[in-house]
Amino acid sequence: MLYHISRDGQNYGPYTLEDLQRYVASGNVLLTDMARAEDATEWVPVSQLLGADAVAAGTAQQPVTAYPAAPVAGAIAPAGIYPDPPNLHWALVLVIGIFTCGLFLIVWNFVQAVWMRRVNPRSNALFFYIGYVVISFGGGFSRFALMAASGFQSHLWGLGGSMWLISFIVIELGYFDLRRSMEEHFNGPEPMGLTLSPVMTFFFGPFYFQYHMSRINEVKRIARYRGAAI
Numbered sequence: 001m002l003y004h005i006s007r008d009g010q011n012y013g014p015y016t017l018e019d020l021q022r023y024v025a026s027g028n029v030l031l032t033d034m035a036r037a038e039d040a041t042e043w044v045p046v047s048q049l050l051g052a053d054a055v056a057a058g059t060a061q062q063p064v065t066a067y068p069a070a071p072v073a074g075a076i077a078p079a080g081i082y083p084d085p086p087n088l089h090w091a092l093v094l095v096i097g098i099f100t101c102g103l104f105l106i107v108w109n110f111v112q113a114v115w116m117r118r119v120n121p122r123s124n125a126l127f128f129y130i131g132y133v134v135i136s137f138g139g140g141f142s143r144f145a146l147m148a149a150s151g152f153q154s155h156l157w158g159l160g161g162s163m164w165l166i167s168f169i170v171i172e173l174g175y176f177d178l179r180r181s182m183e184e185h186f187n188g189p190e191p192m193g194l195t196l197s198p199v200m201t202f203f204f205g206p207f208y209f210q211y212h213m214s215r216i217n218e219v220k221r222i223a224r225y226r227g228a229a230i
Contacts, residue, residue, distance in 0.1 A: 001016075001017065001037055001038065001039070002014035002015065002016060002037070002038045003015055003016075003017065003020060003035050003036065003037050003038070003049070004035065004036050004038065005020075005029060005033050005034070005035055005046070006033065006034040006035075006036070006043060007030070007033045007034070012191075012193075014038060015191075017050075019188075019191075020035070020046065020049070020050060021050060023191075024046060024050065028191075029046060030046065031045065031046050031047040031050075032045060032046070032047070033045070033046045034046070035049045082119050082185075082189065082190060083115060083118055083119060084216075084217055084220060085112075085115055085213035085214075085216050085217055086108070086111050086112055086115055086210070086213055087213070087214060087217045088108075088210060088214075089210070089214060090207045090208075090210040090211040090214065093105065093108055093206060093207060093210050094207055105206060106129075106133065108206055108210075109129050109171075109174070109205075109206055110126070110129055112125075112178065112206060112209055112210070112213070113125040113126035113129050113174070113178060114126060116178055116181050116182065116185075119181075119185055120181045120182075120184060120185045122181065122184070123177060123178065123181035124174075124177050125174045125175070125177045125178035125181065128170055128171065128173045128174030128177060129171070129174050131170045131174075132167050132170045132171040132174065135163065135166055135167040135170060136163075136167045171205075172202065172205075175201050175202070175205035175206075175209075176198070176201060176202075178205075178209060179196045179198070179201045179209075182194060182196060182209070182212070183195065183196055186216065192216065192219065194212065194216075196208070196209075196212065
């Protein structure tokens with residue numbers, strides 16, 4: 001069963017019961033917050049929903065501050081638990097990528113994938129990116145050597161299109177795996193209600209991811225500032 005949380009007139013969720021227990025233990029959800037099951041109409045305190053064990057756990061801990069999950073300002077894990085996303089404006093990634101003939105973009109793909117792998121070990125984007133580089137550069141060199149050895153016969157020119165198609169499929173698989181991993185993490189351990197468009201992922205992959213990574217960093221910065229000010 002899924003539950004919604006209400007605090008200060010704003011609703012968050014839905015979460016499973018296990019999610020709520022974990023967020024109460026971490027301080028991201030307060031025992032005084034109101035909760036409602038999706039098939040119910042009445043709101044009850046989280047402490048009533050989770051029972052005596054949650055109350056005991058909640059009184060034993062002393063969280064510095066608590067932020068419920070939200071689409072814009074989500075629950076922020078304490079600094080150091082999860083590394084922040086790469087922080088570079090998406091437009092700079094685009095401009096530098098153009099001036100370096102795409103080499104910087106390849107490097108930045110790896111930067112994003114390595115960060116995601118540290119945050120969510122289930123992410124496989126890094127391996128897809130490695131495969132892309134191997135196919136694009138290793139396969140391209142092998143194709144050129146084969147064509148040179150055969151005197152650049154015309155029937156071998158089609159190899160170029162095949163290699164390009166394979167590398168394109170591999171890099172797109174990497175983009176969509178990174179999308180899955182980001183949504184999984186930022187709707188789980190750091191619940192921010194992140195939703196990424198598959199269309200934008202397909203056409204603008206790393207730039208689209210970087211746009212959201214910069215927003216996530218800003219949300220974290222504001223949340224930590226508020227926590228330090230309390």
